[in-house]
Amino acid sequence: MPHASPRIELRTSPHVQSGRTVEQIMRNVVLALLPICAFSVWQFGLSVAALILTVTAACLATERFFNWMSGEPGTLSDWSATITGLLLALTLPPSFPLWMGAVAGFAAIALGKALFGGLGYNVFNPALVGRAFVQAAFPVSISTWVPAYVPGRFSEFIPTSFGVPLMLPPDLGRWVSQHMVDGYTGATPLARWKFENQVAGAEELLAGMATASVGETSALLILACGLYLAVRRFLDWRIPAAVLGSALLLALVFHLVDPGRYPPPYFVLLSGGLVLGAVFMATDTATSPVTPRGVWIYGAVIGTVTVMIRYFGGLTEGVMYAILLGNALTPLIDQYTQPRVFGAPRRKAPEGKA
Amino acid sequence: MNQPAPAITSSTAMIGTLALVATLCGILIVSAYQGTLPAITANKRLALERAVFEVIPGAASVAEYYASAQGIRPVDEGPAPEGAVKFYAAYDAQGAFLGVAAEAAAKGYADVVRILYAYDPVRQAVTGFGVVGMRETPGIGDKIVTDPQFLKNFEALDVRLDAEMKALANAVKVVKHGTKTRAWEIDAISGATVTCKAVGRGINDSAGRLLPMLVPHLDKLNIQS
Amino acid sequence: MALPGKAPPSTLDEFLEGLWRQNPVFVMVLGMCPALAVTVSAVNALAMGLATAFVLVSSALLVSLIRKMVPKEVRIATYIVIIATFVTVVDYLIAAISLELYEALGAFIQLIVVNCLILGRAEAHASKHPPLPAVTNALGMGLGFAIGLFALGSVREIFGAGKLFGVSLFGPDFQPWVVMVLPPGGFFVLGAWLLLFSWWRSRKVTRSPLPVGEG
Numbered sequence: 001m002p003h004a005s006p007r008i009e010l011r012t013s014p015h016v017q018s019g020r021t022v023e024q025i026m027r028n029v030v031l032a033l034l035p036i037c038a039f040s041v042w043q044f045g046l047s048v049a050a051l052i053l054t055v056t057a058a059c060l061a062t063e064r065f066f067n068w069m070s071g072e073p074g075t076l077s078d079w080s081a082t083i084t085g086l087l088l089a090l091t092l093p094p095s096f097p098l099w100m101g102a103v104a105g106f107a108a109i110a111l112g113k114a115l116f117g118g119l120g121y122n123v124f125n126p127a128l129v130g131r132a133f134v135q136a137a138f139p140v141s142i143s144t145w146v147p148a149y150v151p152g153r154f155s156e157f158i159p160t161s162f163g164v165p166l167m168l169p170p171d172l173g174r175w176v177s178q179h180m181v182d183g184y185t186g187a188t189p190l191a192r193w194k195f196e197n198q199v200a201g202a203e204e205l206l207a208g209m210a211t212a213s214v215g216e217t218s219a220l221l222i223l224a225c226g227l228y229l230a231v232r233r234f235l236d237w238r239i240p241a242a243v244l245g246s247a248l249l250l251a252l253v254f255h256l257v258d259p260g261r262y263p264p265p266y267f268v269l270l271s272g273g274l275v276l277g278a279v280f281m282a283t284d285t286a287t288s289p290v291t292p293r294g295v296w297i298y299g300a301v302i303g304t305v306t307v308m309i310r311y312f313g314g315l316t317e318g319v320m321y322a323i324l325l326g327n328a329l330t331p332l333i334d335q336y337t338q339p340r341v342f343g344a345p346r347r348k349a350p351e352g353k354a
Numbered sequence: 355m356n357q358p359a360p361a362i363t364s365s366t367a368m369i370g371t372l373a374l375v376a377t378l379c380g381i382l383i384v385s386a387y388q389g390t391l392p393a394i395t396a397n398k399r400l401a402l403e404r405a406v407f408e409v410i411p412g413a414a415s416v417a418e419y420y421a422s423a424q425g426i427r428p429v430d431e432g433p434a435p436e437g438a439v440k441f442y443a444a445y446d447a448q449g450a451f452l453g454v455a456a457e458a459a460a461k462g463y464a465d466v467v468r469i470l471y472a473y474d475p476v477r478q479a480v481t482g483f484g485v486v487g488m489r490e491t492p493g494i495g496d497k498i499v500t501d502p503q504f505l506k507n508f509e510a511l512d513v514r515l516d517a518e519m520k521a522l523a524n525a526v527k528v529v530k531h532g533t534k535t536r537a538w539e540i541d542a543i544s545g546a547t548v549t550c551k552a553v554g555r556g557i558n559d560s561a562g563r564l565l566p567m568l569v570p571h572l573d574k575l576n577i578q579s
Numbered sequence: 580m581a582l583p584g585k586a587p588p589s590t591l592d593e594f595l596e597g598l599w600r601q602n603p604v605f606v607m608v609l610g611m612c613p614a615l616a617v618t619v620s621a622v623n624a625l626a627m628g629l630a631t632a633f634v635l636v637s638s639a640l641l642v643s644l645i646r647k648m649v650p651k652e653v654r655i656a657t658y659i660v661i662i663a664t665f666v667t668v669v670d671y672l673i674a675a676i677s678l679e680l681y682e683a684l685g686a687f688i689q690l691i692v693v694n695c696l697i698l699g700r701a702e703a704h705a706s707k708h709p710p711l712p713a714v715t716n717a718l719g720m721g722l723g724f725a726i727g728l729f730a731l732g733s734v735r736e737i738f739g740a741g742k743l744f745g746v747s748l749f750g751p752d753f754q755p756w757v758v759m760v761l762p763p764g765g766f767f768v769l770g771a772w773l774l775l776f777s778w779w780r781s782r783k784v785t786r787s788p789l790p791v792g793e794g
Binding site for chain 2: 645648649650651652653656657660661663664665667668671672674675676677678679682757
């Protein structure tokens, strides 16, 4: 293609400014995450507060370290590392040893963000990269659960929290039996469904009574915080709508085909980290598509893959891998859903012989 | 640049060179094979003995056998008959017959789990097993070799044959942790169910094939060959 | 076959080229298949590295000895036969030394034959140099490869099992980082080493007044 003579000055998009800065968006997301953090601290006590602080501090320290290594100005003030830290902490189990949380925070920023060149260049959601790393590294600790609302949770830590770095965390069996809460089983609602075919009730899931990761217990609170961001247009409401909608639809179809084997749709929607993932992780602007059609496809892929992993995979929870897969597909989706240029023909003219 | 036209090599020269190099290499390979064969054979023998001694305590020597529909015979008496299953007979230092070990394999969580299990003909039970090869998740699946409760299943796992000696009287079954009630059931480790099931299925399949061919001829093994 | 205007490299230079300046793992990023697959422990990594070095050196010697009589039309075929021969020899040798090691390395011993490093060295260096420089260079490359693999294997063993050469470093209560002995761990550790090396080199470049060439 011959170069056009430079009569017009070309600039890449965006051409229209919304008047919003990255910093402003990020600060609001942090604000929206705080109630969820506070609620989980109320549920699980001191250990969770320590975990959230440790993971976030590890993320910030790693971000600072890579700033120094690459000789770039600090990027801590854009709040993005804080978001990564908070989100990551919300996906970990409450009894997760703090040193492993620090490893997760380091992996999230180092592998998920810094290696790609920092904010905006990352392909995958950094928080989920961190979570995937520790899931692969410490499979036992990340699937050890403790009951919520343990008496004395504000005066003592869960024994595993202060496990010695690099060493096996102490056994939780005795601590759990001492603090036995009625009906506690040590398995998440999803695991209980998968291995014992018990479906937890909606009120249990909605109110955050179930055994789960730090921040996935109350779907209601997450939805409310998401609603705030959506109303203020800090996140694209279509992504959570597509994720939750497609998961709901698929679960409904399965449930109608075989109600004995597949749980009712509300269970799929409210259990595990689907709502948290749909509202706060899938909506990460750097790793989700930008075209309006692409957003729906992206959300539908995540919802579908989540349900497929839960129903037919070896894992009990599939949200994390579904979102990472959606992230990987994002450039492809963007490419195939480019809007038609105004005035251009509906279909591409057949190209000549290459 | 003035480059001289490349001389065309004759086919004879090419074939000759290749033949010469191939001959040289052939000699090298054969001499390496001959030179290392005794050491490799000894290594394999040692590895087998170590594995069998581990599952049959007190064993001091091992003999390899084939079991087939025609009966049983030592491995070194010729190629394996059709449908043969290999097994190992173990003897103590005085030459008394102790038991039989055989390999079993089944799909686990990550890959095939290959084990060697011991069969005690007197108690008609599996009395131990050792892992030959597996790639299960460290810390979860590999508990099958360390979990004392799981290993208790193999003090005497019942694999007696039915009245016609055609199949196992009761299929070996892996059950949920804490629900073992009968001698042919294996109490799984909770959290590592898939790997435990692989062990159970492997033993069930292997014993179901081997024992009907082996048990009628057990007396042949009493004398160390 | 020294380039005009450039003195033929000394024996030490030939040796150091592969060992450090053009390290096959950290600089040329060659032979990644064994580098990622078998480096779950220091012993495996070192054994793989030394086996590769043996094949590299022996094939370099033979290729260099017969370099004048091989017609160039069939040179690649000749090199492949020679390399395959030494791979077979090393295969038998490892099985004779330790069956355990042999099973741990598995198919990757036979796959040394397709390691592009070896054919590359035979074609680019050994076929154009007399035996002494050819062997020196191959030895440097081989040892460089072994060092690279060892660097991967030791880190993965320390994190993945808390041991080095099978000796426990942290006692029985060590929490193994399972990911490190899985394939992704290989990529992570290799990436970390590459990052460290390129960061270190870029610092050297910015500090020295003259840019340091790639050699």
